[in-house]
Amino acid sequence: MQTELDGRVAIVTGAAGAIGRAICRRLAENGARVVVSDVVEGAAQAFAATLPGGADRVMACRIDIADPQSVESGVADVLRRFGQVDILVNNAGINTQAHRVPIDAFPPSEWDRILRVDLDGTYFMSRAALAPMLARGAGGRVVNIASVVGLAALRLQSSFVAAKAALVHLTRAMALELGPRGVLVNGVAPGSVLSEGTRALFYSPDGSFAGRTAEFMDHVPMRRPGTPEEIAEAVLFLSAPESSYVTGQVLAVDGGWTAGSAF
Amino acid sequence: MRVDLDRQGFAIGGENTAVSRALAAALLDNGAAEIRAGISDILILSLPLCPGPGFDWSAQKALAREAGAAMQARGPGEGRGRILFLLSAAAALPLRRFPDYSADMAAALAFMRALAMQLAPEVRVNALGAGLIGDPPLAGDPAMLRHAALERPGTISELVDAALFLLDPRATYLTGQMLSVDGSWSVGYGRNF
Numbered sequence A: 001m002q003t004e005l006d007g008r009v010a011i012v013t014g015a016a017g018a019i020g021r022a023i024c025r026r027l028a029e030n031g032a033r034v035v036v037s038d039v040v041e042g043a044a045q046a047f048a049a050t051l052p053g054g055a056d057r058v059m060a061c062r063i064d065i066a067d068p069q070s071v072e073s074g075v076a077d078v079l080r081r082f083g084q085v086d087i088l089v090n091n092a093g094i095n096t097q098a099h100r101v102p103i104d105a106f107p108p109s110e111w112d113r114i115l116r117v118d119l120d121g122t123y124f125m126s127r128a129a130l131a132p133m134l135a136r137g138a139g140g141r142v143v144n145i146a147s148v149v150g151l152a153a154l155r156l157q158s159s160f161v162a163a164k165a166a167l168v169h170l171t172r173a174m175a176l177e178l179g180p181r182g183v184l185v186n187g188v189a190p191g192s193v194l195s196e197g198t199r200a201l202f203y204s205p206d207g208s209f210a211g212r213t214a215e216f217m218d219h220v221p222m223r224r225p226g227t228p229e230e231i232a233e234a235v236l237f238l239s240a241p242e243s244s245y246v247t248g249q250v251l252a253v254d255g256g257w258t259a260g261s262a263f
Numbered sequence B: 001m002r003v004d005l006d007r008q009g010f011a012i013g014g015e016n017t018a019v020s021r022a023l024a025a026a027l028l029d030n031g032a033a034e035i036r037a038g039i040s041d042i043l044i045l046s047l048p049l050c051p052g053p054g055f056d057w058s059a060q061k062a063l064a065r066e067a068g069a070a071m072q073a074r075g076p077g078e079g080r081g082r083i084l085f086l087l088s089a090a091a092a093l094p095l096r097r098f099p100d101y102s103a104d105m106a107a108a109l110a111f112m113r114a115l116a117m118q119l120a121p122e123v124r125v126n127a128l129g130a131g132l133i134g135d136p137p138l139a140g141d142p143a144m145l146r147h148a149a150l151e152r153p154g155t156i157s158e159l160v161d162a163a164l165f166l167l168d169p170r171a172t173y174l175t176g177q178m179l180s181v182d183g184s185w186s187v188g189y190g191r192n193f
């Protein structure tokens, strides 16, 4: 789709990752001023330099969403540069790679690390970005990147599943609270998407679950993982002026994975 | 917003409503052409959007099945075919005062999702879930307003734009979903404060 974001300022967190990059690009292509934020500053800067529009329309910054101070100072940088925040895409998120184990074996430190970023971080970031958005009174959008695991539970990643289910419901609660104040809040729940992380698990010959990829794909009616661009397209719609009566929804972009039982 | 539907054919089956007519106009405006015979790229199935008595949607169901099979038989070309059901948001959340209507809508939603699984990957199948749209209502029930965080009915163009997004050739991994355009009614039904 093609829409007119007209200089709206969009902060994307975790923007140096696979899905974050695609989201930034689609928002920029449709006229937004984009803040490429990531905990890895160099990666954010390198990617920001590839976006259209130059320094007037694109900025890179370091935001660690798990650290309230980093979040506050990042949003302050954005306000100094662009003066406003219209769109927040809570995309940064982590999952466990090393500890694919059931809950009784799941290490507490790994549990805390994941919840701290995926759930607490989304709260810190939303709180900080909503302040200028609500103060300006011109409305705004929040898009939370959840996951299909927040809709249909999977094994061996209990903290991630719990965090993403929490984001699904947090999205709804935020929509109810913020709707009357002009801020629309929706979620996108990606299915399995090609990224560095999923390649290390499924989509490369030496992935740790490579032997089970075909069996996995039997559960996905489209029989393939999604691309970051396909996730970004839904984020674009939910950021666009045309989705002005859509709020509190979580849209799965998953090739039909959670439509029902494929067996 | 614009979606690129250049040289695509669409057909509309089921109820002729203000919503289906507005959607047809938007499809034409974005480059698609209405076709009356042969296999279309896009099939819209229109169901009654204002809650009332139960309804018979067997014609829409048969059409979806038949057109879907034809789109699939046309051969490879992932997501070239698209089927969109125009449903009420009540498909996912039954209405106490309209049990038969709610059950028929829920059945249509379940059918949509099963069809999406069956027709993948050649055909994408999705649904729009209309909340209260228009005043007087073109879709939904006035009682929905109390539980919608946006505190107003939606407009027909807001509904049509969501339909265009679901039909967008770029939404290539989106199938088996209902997107509700209801100002948060289906989320906020638990309490009105």
Ligand SMILES: NC(=O)c1ccc[n+]([C@@H]2O[C@H](COP(=O)([O-])OP(=O)(O)OC[C@H]3O[C@@H](n4cnc5c(N)ncnc54)[C@H](O)[C@@H]3O)[C@@H](O)[C@H]2O)c1
Residues within 6 Å of the ligand: A013, A014, A015, A016, A017, A018, A019, A020, A037, A038, A039, A040, A063, A064, A065, A066, A091, A092, A093, A094, A095, A117, A121, A145, A146, A147, A148, A189, A190, A191, A192, A193, A194, A195, A196, A197, A198
């Ligand atoms: N890839 C998938 O299959 C998939 C599926 C469902 C959901 N998701 C979700 O989509 C989002 C993006 O995923 P991705 O696949 O692009 O991941 P990715 O690992 O490629 O990118 C994540 C980015 O977030 C950054 N990040 C990590 N911790 C951070 C923090 N504390 N503060 C700020 N940035 C931080 C990383 O540096 C990285 O650049 C995540 O929320 C993820 O859970 C991904």
